Amino acid sequence: MATRHVSPQDPSLPGSCARAATAAEARYRIRRPVAPARAPRVIALDDGAAEIVRRTAALPWATARFYTCASGEGTPQLHGIEGRPATLADELATADVVVMIATDDGGAGGAHAVGTACRQRGIMTAGLVVPNTGVDADADAADRAVAAMRPHARVLLPGADESDVVELLTALRA
Amino acid sequence: MLRQEINELLTRTGPGTPMGELFRQYWLPACLAEELPDDDCPPVRLKLLSERLIAFRDSHGRYGLIDEFCAHRGASLWFGRNEEGGLRCPYHGWKYDVTGQCVEVPSEADNTRFCRNVRLTAYPLVKIGDVLWTHMGDPATRPPLPEFEFALVPPEQTYTSKRLQQCNWLQAFEGGIDSSHVTFLHSGGLKNDPLFKGAKGNEYNQNDTKPFFEVADSDGGLFVGARRNAENGSYYWRITPWVMPCFTMVPPRGDHPIHGHFWIPVDDENCWVYSFDYHPVRALTAAERQAMIDGHGVHSENIPGTYRPVANRDNDYLMDREKQRTGEYYSGVKGIAIQDASLQESMGPIADRTRERLVPADAGIIKARLKLRKAAIALRDHGTTPPGVDPAHHRVRSAAVVLPHAESFLDACREDVRVRPGVPIASV
Numbered sequence: 227m228a229t230r231h232v233s234p235q236d237p238s239l240p241g242s243c244a245r246a247a248t249a250a251e252a253r254y255r256i257r258r259p260v261a262p263a264r265a266p267r268v269i270a271l272d273d274g275a276a277e278i279v280r281r282t283a284a285l286p287w288a289t290a291r292f293y294t295c296a297s298g299e300g301t302p303q304l305h306g307i308e309g310r311p312a313t314l315a316d317e318l319a320t321a322d323v324v325v326m327i328a329t330d331d332g333g334a335g336g337a338h339a340v341g342t343a344c345r346q347r348g349i350m351t352a353g354l355v356v357p358n359t360g361v362d363a364d365a366d367a368a369d370r371a372v373a374a375m376r377p378h379a380r381v382l383l384p385g386a387d388e389s390d391v392v393e394l395l396t397a398l399r400a
Numbered sequence: 401m402l403r404q405e406i407n408e409l410l411t412r413t414g415p416g417t418p419m420g421e422l423f424r425q426y427w428l429p430a431c432l433a434e435e436l437p438d439d440d441c442p443p444v445r446l447k448l449l450s451e452r453l454i455a456f457r458d459s460h461g462r463y464g465l466i467d468e469f470c471a472h473r474g475a476s477l478w479f480g481r482n483e484e485g486g487l488r489c490p491y492h493g494w495k496y497d498v499t500g501q502c503v504e505v506p507s508e509a510d511n512t513r514f515c516r517n518v519r520l521t522a523y524p525l526v527k528i529g530d531v532l533w534t535h536m537g538d539p540a541t542r543p544p545l546p547e548f549e550f551a552l553v554p555p556e557q558t559y560t561s562k563r564l565q566q567c568n569w570l571q572a573f574e575g576g577i578d579s580s581h582v583t584f585l586h587s588g589g590l591k592n593d594p595l596f597k598g599a600k601g602n603e604y605n606q607n608d609t610k611p612f613f614e615v616a617d618s619d620g621g622l623f624v625g626a627r628r629n630a631e632n633g634s635y636y637w638r639i640t641p642w643v644m645p646c647f648t649m650v651p652p653r654g655d656h657p658i659h660g661h662f663w664i665p666v667d668d669e670n671c672w673v674y675s676f677d678y679h680p681v682r683a684l685t686a687a688e689r690q691a692m693i694d695g696h697g698v699h700s701e702n703i704p705g706t707y708r709p710v711a712n713r714d715n716d717y718l719m720d721r722e723k724q725r726t727g728e729y730y731s732g733v734k735g736i737a738i739q740d741a742s743l744q745e746s747m748g749p750i751a752d753r754t755r756e757r758l759v760p761a762d763a764g765i766i767k768a769r770l771k772l773r774k775a776a777i778a779l780r781d782h783g784t785t786p787p788g789v790d791p792a793h794h795r796v797r798s799a800a801v802v803l804p805h806a807e808s809f810l811d812a813c814r815e816d817v818r819v820r821p822g823v824p825i826a827s828v
Contacts, residue, residue: 244713244716244745244746245713245714247567247747247748252749255752325760350759352763369808373808376612381614381760382612382614382615383616383767389774393770396401397401397762399757399758
């Protein structure tokens with residue numbers, strides 16, 4: 227059994243070995259400001275998600291941009307949350323992460339198109355399914371949304387709520 | 401990234417803090433039963449949730465957990481004489497029973513009346529499995545005893561160790577739900593460790609280094625599913641349960657015992673890591689038990705007579721650059737437990753989360769922090785009992801399964817992630 231309890235290198239400075247993890251040494255960590263994420267794109271895939279994204283967009287963010295997605299046949303049509311049309315290719319050109327929000331499977335086509343485009347460009351993806359809890363909600367809609375998004379979101383949060391959206395974007399420095 | 405005030409809220413667990421009050425809602429491991437092996441054995445000094453305590457086992461086999469310091473002059477009762485049904489301070493002979501009640505003050509003539517008014521803070525200490533558990537909260541809201549499977553199976557089927565980790569509990573715990581680091585940091589262990597190697601699932605781990613994740617709520621906390629490519633048309637899923645506030649399990653590998661951890665705050669800059677291995681349907685083999693004692697798997701080789709690992713920050717964790725180069729140990733540090741500890745301690749005594757660059761793959765950590773924060777605030781503001789207190793929430797298992805692409809792990813594994821006595825774990 228090993229009995230060696232001191233560093234073989236006998237460091238002459240406390241910051242030159244693992245003992246630098248002490249509270250005293252932690253004070254000397256470089257404090258240069260951390261840059262925000264590179265323009266995260268937050269895309270609502272259906273009407274319910276659009277409401278969530280509108281509310282989220284009203285919070286202060288560094289570089290995040292927010293969109294709705296009309297997913298018919300072919301290329302999805304993006305609109306900025308204020309209504310301005312946008313193209314997926316242009317918006318992904320400068321993004322390093324895309325967050326997709328769904329409340330039902332109405333945006334399955336959009337999830338496929340956005341997810342495929344992100345995969346081709348090596349862009350990280352996250353998907354949040356926020357179930358509609360209204361009295362007239364389709365109980366299986368969220369499950370279908372999860373199934374639609376599963377192949378395309380590197381990280382998927384089924385059963386999310388609106389605070390998860392805000393928390394994820396905050397953690398990503400959006 | 402986390403705002404500093406939220407980092408403070410989540411990492412401070414002393415008396416009166418929101419997270420400290422949250423922890424005090426639960427039964428928590430206080431020490432191992434092996435630390436108090438006999439009646440009248442030496443007492444044990446403990447610090448838990450920033451409170452200094454003494455654990456002892458009296459002449460009648462009763463366990464006690466009381467304030468470390470004598471009510472008279474504040475001397476440590478670690479020096480005490482454990483005799484005749486109580487712990488006696490050797491300074492002036494004051495004696496306390498397991499409830500903290502002073503039962504003798506030899507210097508005073510009418511010592512019964514005087515004693516009645518002297519009582520140290522005390523918490524219950526209950527043996528379940530290899531662990532002595534305590535509840536440091538309000539006795540009026542004390543929940544039923546814990547029902548974690550590792551502590552309830554017969555003794556020959558389970559083994560628990562512990563080690564000191566010199567950092568805040570939260571960054572240690574977060575490693576327990578961070579499945580993506582396994583492919584890198586522990587890659588050597590998948591090939592070499594006697595408690596890990598040989599499982600078919602290891603091949604999936606090694607062949608697909610970019611897992612997809614799903615993070616789903618459970619009654620007691622979360623299930624974190626990590627999915628990797630398996631054979632055509634199927635995925636390999638590793639499912640990690642977290643039960644609030646600090647219980648995690650590692651998905652199993654083959655027929656190896658299943659393992660997991662409790663991450664218990666000692667104070668704000670240290671934590672105890674309790675590491676367990678058990679098999680739900682068979683006894684551990686002699687070789688498995690010896691491997692655990694020797695510090696393999698999730699266990700550690702500790703300095704004899706202590707729970708401090710032999711490889712620790714004072715010796716650079718016995719870093720071996722040659723083994724780092726050859727890949728025998730991906731980081732150059734031996735052993736899964738110390739590989740985790742070395743990096744988590746290097747983050748500093750309390751990680752500065754205002755400077756993080758998290759990515760979507762960290763969603764499990766992000767979600768866990770949110771749940772902890774919500775629970776702590778709901779408890780503080782409304783007295784809401786947090787998830788994980790109910791023993792029904794304890795009856796979870798990790799799982800490792802291969803599923804068709806179309807199947808949801810939540811639906812397909814609903815039974816696999818529940819404790820079913822006598823039923824084997826779901827493992828690949």
